[in-house]
Amino acid sequence: xxxxxxxxxxxxxxxxxxxxxxxxxxxxxxxxxxxxxxxxxxxxxxxxxxxxxxxxxxxxxxxxxxxxxxxxxxxxxxxxxxxxxxxxxxxxxxxxxxxxxxxxxxxxxxxxxxxxxxxxxxxxxxxxxxxxxxxxxxxxxxxxxxxxxxxxxxxxxxxxxxxxxxxxxxxxxxxxxxxxxxxxxxxxxxxxxxxxxxxxxxxxxxxxxxxxxxxxxxxxxxxxxxxxxxxxxxxxxxxxxxxxxxxxxxxxxxxxxxxxxxxxxxxxxxxxxxxxxxxxxxxxxxxxxxxxxxxxxxxxxxxxxxxxxxxxxxxxxxxxxxxxxxxxxxxxxxxxxxxxxxxxxxxxxxxxxxxxxxxxxxxxxxxxxxxxxxxxxxxxxxxxxxxxxxxxxxxxxxxxxxxxxxxxxxxxx
Amino acid sequence: xxxxxxxxxxxxxxxxxxxxxxxxxxxxxxxxxxxxxxxxxxxxxxxxxxxxxxxxxxxxxxxxxxxxxxxxxxxxxxxxxxxxxxxxxxxxxxxxxxxxxxxxxxxxxxxxxxxxxxxxxxxxxxxxxxxxxxxxxxxxxxxxxxxxxxxxxxxxxxxxxxxxxxxxxxxxxxxxxxxxxxxxxxxxxxxxxxxxxxxxxxxxxxxxxxxxxxxxxxxxxxxxxxxxxxxxxxxxxxxxxxxxxxxxxxxxxxxxxxxxxxxxxxxxxxxxxxxxxxxxxxxxxxxxxxxxxxxxxxxxxxxxxxxxxxxx
Numbered sequence: 001x002x003x004x005x006x007x008x009x010x011x012x013x014x015x016x017x018x019x020x021x022x023x024x025x026x027x028x029x030x031x032x033x034x035x036x037x038x039x040x041x042x043x044x045x046x047x048x049x050x051x052x053x054x055x056x057x058x059x060x061x062x063x064x065x066x067x068x069x070x071x072x073x074x075x076x077x078x079x080x081x082x083x084x085x086x087x088x089x090x091x092x093x094x095x096x097x098x099x100x101x102x103x104x105x106x107x108x109x110x111x112x113x114x115x116x117x118x119x120x121x122x123x124x125x126x127x128x129x130x131x132x133x134x135x136x137x138x139x140x141x142x143x144x145x146x147x148x149x150x151x152x153x154x155x156x157x158x159x160x161x162x163x164x165x166x167x168x169x170x171x172x173x174x175x176x177x178x179x180x181x182x183x184x185x186x187x188x189x190x191x192x193x194x195x196x197x198x199x200x201x202x203x204x205x206x207x208x209x210x211x212x213x214x215x216x217x218x219x220x221x222x223x224x225x226x227x228x229x230x231x232x233x234x235x236x237x238x239x240x241x242x243x244x245x246x247x248x249x250x251x252x253x254x255x256x257x258x259x260x261x262x263x264x265x266x267x268x269x270x271x272x273x274x275x276x277x278x279x280x281x282x283x284x285x286x287x288x289x290x291x292x293x294x295x296x297x298x299x300x301x302x303x304x305x306x307x308x309x310x311x312x313x314x315x316x317x318x319x320x321x322x323x324x325x326x327x328x329x330x331x332x333x334x335x336x337x338x339x340x341x342x343x344x345x346x347x348x349x350x351x352x353x354x355x356x357x358x359x360x361x362x363x364x365x366x367x368x369x370x371x372x373x374x375x376x377x378x379x380x381x382x383x384x385x386x387x388x389x390x391x392x393x394x395x396x397x398x399x400x401x402x403x404x405x406x407x408x409x410x411x412x413x
Numbered sequence: 414x415x416x417x418x419x420x421x422x423x424x425x426x427x428x429x430x431x432x433x434x435x436x437x438x439x440x441x442x443x444x445x446x447x448x449x450x451x452x453x454x455x456x457x458x459x460x461x462x463x464x465x466x467x468x469x470x471x472x473x474x475x476x477x478x479x480x481x482x483x484x485x486x487x488x489x490x491x492x493x494x495x496x497x498x499x500x501x502x503x504x505x506x507x508x509x510x511x512x513x514x515x516x517x518x519x520x521x522x523x524x525x526x527x528x529x530x531x532x533x534x535x536x537x538x539x540x541x542x543x544x545x546x547x548x549x550x551x552x553x554x555x556x557x558x559x560x561x562x563x564x565x566x567x568x569x570x571x572x573x574x575x576x577x578x579x580x581x582x583x584x585x586x587x588x589x590x591x592x593x594x595x596x597x598x599x600x601x602x603x604x605x606x607x608x609x610x611x612x613x614x615x616x617x618x619x620x621x622x623x624x625x626x627x628x629x630x631x632x633x634x635x636x637x638x639x640x641x642x643x644x645x646x647x648x649x650x651x652x653x654x655x656x657x658x659x660x661x662x663x664x665x666x667x668x669x670x671x672x673x674x675x676x677x678x679x680x681x682x683x684x685x686x687x688x689x690x691x692x693x694x695x696x697x698x699x700x701x702x703x704x705x706x707x708x709x710x711x712x713x714x715x716x717x718x719x720x721x722x723x724x725x
Contacts, residue, residue, distance in 0.1 A: 046655040047614075048538060048632030053426040057619040057629060117614020117629065117656025120464065124594040124613055131468050131595045131611075139593040139617050201587050201713045202623035281557055355544060355578060355625045356556025359426055 002399065006165050009402065013391050014384045020237070024383065028376045035373020038366045039114060047117060049366040055359035056350040058115070060367045063342035064374070065111035068104045069146075069193045070219035070341060075101035075153060076186035077224050077253065083179055089246035093231070095393065096240075098157040099385045100227055101186075105150040107378035112143075114370050138196040145192050149185045152178060157385075164392050166399045190215045197349065204279035205349040208271075214264040220257035221310075222337035224250050225330040232327060234386065239394040248321055254333065255314035262311060265304070285358075286348040293360050296351075299343045306336035422522070422564040424539045459483055468595060469608040469647065480610075481647065488652060492638040500647045501669045503602035508690040509663050510603070510718040511674075512700045513577060515707070516725045517684040520545055520568040520575030524676035524685065528579075531664060531675040532650040533642055535634030542661040543579045543676065544625060550574060554709075579676075580605060580626035580661035581709060581717030588618035588627060597658070603690075603718050604663050606648035614656040623710050627660045663687070690718065700724075 017025075042049050052059045075097035082090040113119050124130040125143055134140040156178050163170040194212035197203070228250060234240035272283045284290070286300040313319045313329035320326060352358050363371075391397035462483060472480065481498045488496040525543045534540045546559040550572050559576070569575065586605050589597050596611040597618060619627045633655045645651040646666035653659050664674035668687070677685040688697035700706070704722040 046630065046632045050631075053631065054619065054625070054628055055426060057616045112615075115615070117616075117658075118612070118654075121611070121613045124468075124596070124611060131471070133593050133595040136590045137593040137617065138591065139615055143593065196617075197620075200591070200621050201715070202621055278557070350620075352557055353625060354556075354623050355546060355561065356559050357561050 002166055003162065005399070005402075006162055009165075009397070010388045013397065014387050017387070021387075025380070028380045028383070031376040032373050032380070035369040035371070035376065038369035039373065042114070042366055042370065043119075047115075049364060051361055051364040051367065053359060055353040055357055056347065056361045058346060058350070059361055060342070060363040060371060061111050061115040063346045064371055065108050065115070066193060066345065067222065067338055067341040068108045068111065068378075069189055070215065070222045070337065071226050072101045072104040072108065072149065072189060073186050073216075073219040073223040075223075076183055077220055077250070078227070079179060080183065081249070081253075083176070087249075089243040090249065093242050093246065095157055095160055095389050096230070096234075096386065097227055098153050098160075099382060099389060100223075100230065101153045102150065102157060102385070103378045103382040105146055105153070105189075106381055107374050108146060109150070110374045110377065111371075114374065138192060138199060141192045142189070142196055145185065145188045149182070149189050152182050152185060156182065161389060161392055165397070187216065190219050197345070202354050203349050205282035206345075208268055210264045210268055214261060214268075217257050217261035217264060218337050218340060221254050221261060221333050222341075224254050225333040225337070228330040229327070229334065230382075230386075232323075232330075234390070238387075238390045240390050241394060244321075247326070251314050251320045251326060251329070255311060255320070258307060258311040258314065258333065262307060265307075281352060282348040285351050286344055290352065290358055293358055295360060295362070296343065296347060299339050300348075303336050303339040303344050306332045307340070310336055422562055423525070423541055423544070425562050459487060463610065466610050468611045470595075470598065477647075484647075484651065488643075492641050492652070494638065494641055494643050496641075496643045496645055496651070498645050498647055498651050499666060499669075503600050503604075504669060506689075506691055507602045508718070509582070509668060510688065510690040510697050510701075510720065511582070511663065512686040512697055512706075512720045512722055514682075514684040514686070514724045515574060515576060515721050516723045517682045518545075518575045518577060519682055520547060520563070520570075520573075521681065523679050523681060524577060527675045527679035528661075530640065531642055531667075532662075533636050533645070533652055535630065535632075535636060535653070536640075537635045538632050540628050540630075540634070540659070542626070542628065542659075543577050545575055545577045547573050548576055554707075576721070578624055578626070578709070579719070581624050581715065581719040582661075582663065584716035584718060585714060587621040587623065587713075587715060591617040591621040593617060600648070602669070604648075604665055604668075605660070606662055606665065607658055607660060608648070609651070609653050609657045609659070612657040614658065616658065618658055623713055623715060627658050629658050630655050 050059070050061075075094070078090050078094050078097040081087040082094045113122065116122065125132050125140070132140050132143070134144065156175070159175065160170065191212045194215040197206040198208075198211045200206060228247065231240070231242055231247065235242065269283065272280045281290070285293075286296060289295070289297045310329045310332035313325050313332070319329070347361060351361075462480075466480060467476075469477075477500050481500060484498050485496050488494070488498075522545050525541050525545060528534065528542050529536070529540075532542065534542065544561055546556070546561055547563040547570070548554060548559045552558050554576065563570075582603055582605055584599075584603070586599060589599060589605060593615060594611060594613055596613070597605065597607045599605050614629070616629055619629060630653055634653050636652070641652070642650060644666060646662075646669070649662040649665035664672070664676075668674060673687055674685075677687045686696055686700060688695035690697060692698065700722055701720065704724060707721040707723075708717055709719075709721065
């Protein structure tokens with residue numbers, strides 16, 4: 001019964017807040033509506049309202065999906081030191097990493113749903129009632145691992161919050177196996193998503209064995225970067241607390257991950273340029289353009305330069321520990337990886353297309369609107385769930401206190 | 414031989430969608446779409462049946478007959494024409510293959526447009542199952558320097574040759590492997606087909622195909638009702654839906670009845686050959702055994718059943 005009480009009290013918490021809280025929620029809801037209407041038009045007209053065509057058949061939606069799969073790793077980045085090495089300063093903020101992971105996976109799934117031509121037929125993918133084509137289809141695998149990862153994190157975070165709420169010790173033999181399992185699952189969602197591209201014999205740009213390791217390395221940068229930014233915001237706007245050394249530790253781990261990411265990148269560039277086979281054309285498109293089509297070049301270079309600057313900011317202890325340079329570094333990593341996953345990975349893979357034709361892609365207004373709506377839904381979920389978590393962890397919102405309050409009211413009357 | 418240009422070149426895909434939405438129209442369509450999305454599925458009996466229809470390969474004979482009856486009624490209502498939808502299976506002892514003589518092809522694109530008419534391909538937005546690439550003699554087969562949108566008054570152009578590319582009907586098809594729901598598969602006679610009622614439109618197969626043979630219905634496919642070919646096959650040229658993938662089927666509605674694919678019949682230079690690989694006396698076997706044969710992107714191990722050759 002206490003669990004229903006917990007749900008009810010959580011609901012009470014999320015509907016109460018100050019002026020800024022309501023403004024923020026209202027702003028998100030407006031964006032959701034604006035983009036949601038765009039999606040309805042897309043349902044009616046078809047994906048022709050996007051700028052994807054046969055030459056570039058996956059683009060902005062799937063780029064966002066790929067980036068967010070990376071963000072979903074954030075939790076694991078924190079879970080490993082917190083639980084495996086029992087490193088206390090991070091332990092209390094693991095819950096926020098888990099919440100971010102759940103929000104990111106929700107967005108991932110929404111990005112896949114808006115990208116398919118027949119969303120009503122998605123039941124064809126369900127095992128038993130549909131005809132899920134595993135083991136051979138990688139999207140089939142991705143669907144499975146994303147759902148498992150989602151449920152896993154959801155169960156863990158609700159369980160932890162509920163135990164904190166009712167002030168009971170959590171059951172280690174229940175929780176630890178789940179947490180341990182979530183580590184290979186986090187690696188799994190990245191690896192499978194990388195394999196989705198990696199195994200396509202038609203697309204030499206993605207046929208590098210470094211693709212999955214590179215996904216992991218960049219995810220271990222972007223996930224914590226998003227998390228760091230959120231921590232800095234939460235610290236200012238709520239009673240959220242985090243020790244400085246925890247933040248510095250996360251930043252240090254990000255520097256190592258970024259080093260690996262850059263190293264993988266340069267290894268690939270060397271192999272492509274030195275071998276100089278016909279397949280090099282995709283990399284050349286990204287950094288030089290083909291003929292007149294040079295729109296993408298700025299993104300190619302921006303992603304590399306931004307990543308190098310961010311790496312240096314996180315590598316040097318002095319800039320890592322300075323709040324201003326730390327924030328700049330996290331922002332740079334966020335943008336660097338977003339461009340890398342959203343544009344630099346996807347678009348050159350399709351350009352030139354398999355018959356050598358160049359089609360210049362820019363997202364249409366509908367694609368941007370729908371994406372904004374999905375990101376807003378993710379933020380909405382994160383905002384509401386974080387409000388509950390902050391209340392429980394930092395504001396003493398517990399079952400005891402609620403009972404105490406009721407007793408006090410009863411005594412007064 | 415030179416042929417005067419009488420058929421237009423393919424439309425180039427542009428980055429801006431043709432249909433502009435005004436706010437009023439948008440709100441109207443948005444409202445209608447919301448209602449439609451909900452109602453379409455719980456609406457008419459036929460729509461409900463379509464929604465729960467299972468994968469073609471798991472349907473019994475009776476169920477297939479029922480589905481076909483429903484489809485024929487649907488098409489009659491939509492296009493005002495009586496369609497026949499065949500579900501004829503493979504003929505035992507056939508494995509279809511195709512050969513195209515690069516030395517004879519003049520790039521006139523008659524095959525492209527005959528295919529459009531035979532297979533009910535969308536005219537707007539434009540879908541072509543055959544893409545003819547113009548290449549330079551000096552460069553040889555070089556996709557990056559080829560031109561899909563050539564638009565000369567006369568073909569062939571001096572110093573150029575032409576390479577028509579459609580589905581290569583691979584024996585080891587990467588597209589089939591990638592489909593998350595098993596909506597595409599290889600039939601016993603070697604034709605790779607799509608179940609348009611099962612495809613979810615995720616486009617994994619398009620990313621997987623090394624020949625650009627798969628085409629997506631980005632918008633609602635439009636064929637003028639008067640131009641509809643009513644002689645159709647369930648896995649081939651029956652009218653398609655918005656949001657599904659389609660591809661060349663060697664004209665499955667024709668070849669399983671013993672006819673040649675339309676592109677073979679229409680080719681003015683006789684560059685296109687078609688036949689049964691399992692028949693040792695077939696023309697296709699003669700070509701494979703006696704001519705210089707070339708396979709596109711052979712190193713990918715897709716094992717096409719579509720061969721290019723040089724007869725002269």
